[in-house]
Amino acid sequence: MKKVLVINSSVSQLNNSDSLAMSNMFIEEYKKMNPNDEIINLDLNEAKMSQKTLTRNNIAEYFNQEDSFDFIEQLKSVDKIVLNFSMVNWGIPAILKNYIDHITIANLTFTYKGSTDGNAIGLLSNIQDIQILATKGGTGTPNSAFTEYVKNIWEFLGAKVKSEIIINEMMDIPPYAEQTPIENLEKVKEQILKAVKNF
Numbered sequence: 001m002k003k004v005l006v007i008n009s010s011v012s013q014l015n016n017s018d019s020l021a022m023s024n025m026f027i028e029e030y031k032k033m034n035p036n037d038e039i040i041n042l043d044l045n046e047a048k049m050s051q052k053t054l055t056r057n058n059i060a061e062y063f064n065q066e067d068s069f070d071f072i073e074q075l076k077s078v079d080k081i082v083l084n085f086s087m088v089n090w091g092i093p094a095i096l097k098n099y100i101d102h103i104t105i106a107n108l109t110f111t112y113k114g115s116t117d118g119n120a121i122g123l124l125s126n127i128q129d130i131q132i133l134a135t136k137g138g139t140g141t142p143n144s145a146f147t148e149y150v151k152n153i154w155e156f157l158g159a160k161v162k163s164e165i166i167i168n169e170m171m172d173i174p175p176y177a178e179q180t181p182i183e184n185l186e187k188v189k190e191q192i193l194k195a196v197k198n199f
């Protein structure tokens with residue numbers, strides 16, 4: 001039995017989120033194929049720590065049991081992650097950045113101890129795969145500070161990101177802007193169904 005952590009990082013309303021619709025479809029299909037696996041949900045909109053931005057005024061108490069170590073323990077207990085988010089101002093939603101800031105801690109999720117080449121050793125090697133499901137309002141913006149950044153930081157932490165990143169673009173442009181998230185799934189449905197089989 002595998003444990004799958006499902007992280008919702010979309011800041012859209014629950015019934016109007018294109019990336020959450022992708023995640024829901026992915027998990028629905030995954031459960032059909034893996035009925036005994038455990039699904040754990042984490043909505044970053046509801047987590048206190050993801051509302052906290054690191055500043056010089058809070059750095060002394062920012063990394064604490066409730067906000068950091070509990071979430072790191074959760075990460076060390078799961079096998080796979082499904083992560084959804086949208087592009088926000090050429091980057092990622094701040095709630096996802098705050099989550100990453102809380103869980104990226106030297107000697108807990110990465111270390112330079114034992115490194116012979118100067119590269120960090122990731123300590124989340126228990127995570128066998130991460131499925132990134134993302135959305136964009138347009139299409140012409142670069143993915144470097146968005147999905148590429150997210151993939152790179154998870155790999156830095158030792159997690160594998162084997163699954164192909166799926167991006168549903170042009171969500172704010174007609175006809176997609178006038179359609180529901182369920183209707184917009186049509187564009188990426190085949191990609192999602194294929195990805196579930198390999199996850």
Ligand SMILES: Cc1cc2nc3c(=O)[nH]c(=O)nc-3n(C[C@H](O)[C@H](O)[C@H](O)COP(=O)(O)O)c2cc1C
Nearest residue numbers: 010012017018019086087088089090136137138171
């Ligand atoms: C504050 C804000 C900033 C955004 N910035 C961008 C952007 O830089 N590039 C882009 O393509 N879309 C941008 N969007 C559009 C969202 O990525 C798009 O609406 C997406 O479908 C929302 O996904 P979700 O429903 O999964 O939250 C932005 C949306 C918001 C609310």
